[in-house]
Amino acid sequence: MIGAFPRNPGAEPPLSLVTRLVGLANTRVVEAGLAAGAGRSRMATTIVACLLRHDRAVVAHVGDSRCYLIRGAKAVQLTRDHTVTNEQIKLGLISPGEAAEASTRHLLSRSLGNDLFVSVDTSDNQVLPGDQFVLCSDGMHNSVTAADFADVIGRSQDLDAAARSLVALAKERDGGDNISVQVIRVRNVERVGMYRGRPYKLR
Numbered sequence: 222m223i224g225a226f227p228r229n230p231g232a233e234p235p236l237s238l239v240t241r242l243v244g245l246a247n248t249r250v251v252e253a254g255l256a257a258g259a260g261r262s263r264m265a266t267t268i269v270a271c272l273l274r275h276d277r278a279v280v281a282h283v284g285d286s287r288c289y290l291i292r293g294a295k296a297v298q299l300t301r302d303h304t305v306t307n308e309q310i311k312l313g314l315i316s317p318g319e320a321a322e323a324s325t326r327h328l329l330s331r332s333l334g335n336d337l338f339v340s341v342d343t344s345d346n347q348v349l350p351g352d353q354f355v356l357c358s359d360g361m362h363n364s365v366t367a368a369d370f371a372d373v374i375g376r377s378q379d380l381d382a383a384a385r386s387l388v389a390l391a392k393e394r395d396g397g398d399n400i401s402v403q404v405i406r407v408r409n410v411e412r413v414g415m416y417r418g419r420p421y422k423l424r
Contacts, residue, residue: 235279236343239272243281243333243341250334265334269300269356276410278346278354283339284332286401287362289370290346291353296367299344303331327359354405357387360398364391380404 233241246268254264267284280288285302301307305328306320320326333339355370365387373390377383384404391400 235272235274235277236345239270239279239281240341240343243268243270243283244339247283247333247339248337251337254334263334265329265332267329267358268333271354271356271405273348273405273407275413276348278348278352279343280346281341281343283341284329285327285359287355287357287359289355289357289367291355291371291374292349292351294371294375296355296371298367299346301342303329303342305330327363348407348410350407350409352407354407356403356405358399358401360395360400361387361391361402363398364394374404380406 250264250266257264267282267286269280269282269284269286269288271288272279272281278290280299282288282300283303285304286300287302288299289296290299291297305325306315306323308330309315310317310320315323331340353374355374357365369390370387373386374380374383377386384402387402387404388400
């Protein structure tokens with residue numbers, strides 16, 4: 222997926238581009254599972270991606286890997302976990318409190334690799350100077366809260382050190398799952414408008 226970015230001519234809208242690339246990643250996972258041969262476990266994984274362009278951040282995800290936006294001292298989750306319990310909440314079958322205690326709370330309703338085609342959730346978000354983004358797997362967010370993200374990252378000028386601190390915190394509290402985290406800090410943005418589908422700089 223990352224290798225496909227340099228080959229993009231730049232004319233494709235960010236939302237379309239990131240959706241297409243996640244679909245491509247899904248195809249690769251499906252193909253890898255088929256190549257493993259009969260009798261092997263089906264391969265599946267989750268994904269979260271953030272594409273920054275001008276003053277916008279397009280976030281795409283499948284599964285329960287998350288993206289948080291930290292602005293000021295507050296962290297806001299930009300993604301919605303694709304789990305069985307979340308689908309049940311949407312349908313009004315259970316309450317959020319019941320979902321937190323359900324044995325199926327970590328059971329995915331959507332992931333890469335299960336089917337040849339996958340539905341990708343996306344969001345388009347305005348970016349301001351100083352904004353910070355956290356992309357992480359469930360091994361991280363199952364143990365570390367949004368408030369923890371805002372606190373640890375807000376106190377650190379070194380993002381690598383902040384990421385290491387978050388991993389250490391997750392391991393200290395649980396450590397029972399794979400832990401992945403990426404932290405992005407936006408120093409400045411280029412404000413743009415759109416005219417006939419093309420961006421132009423705003424003064």
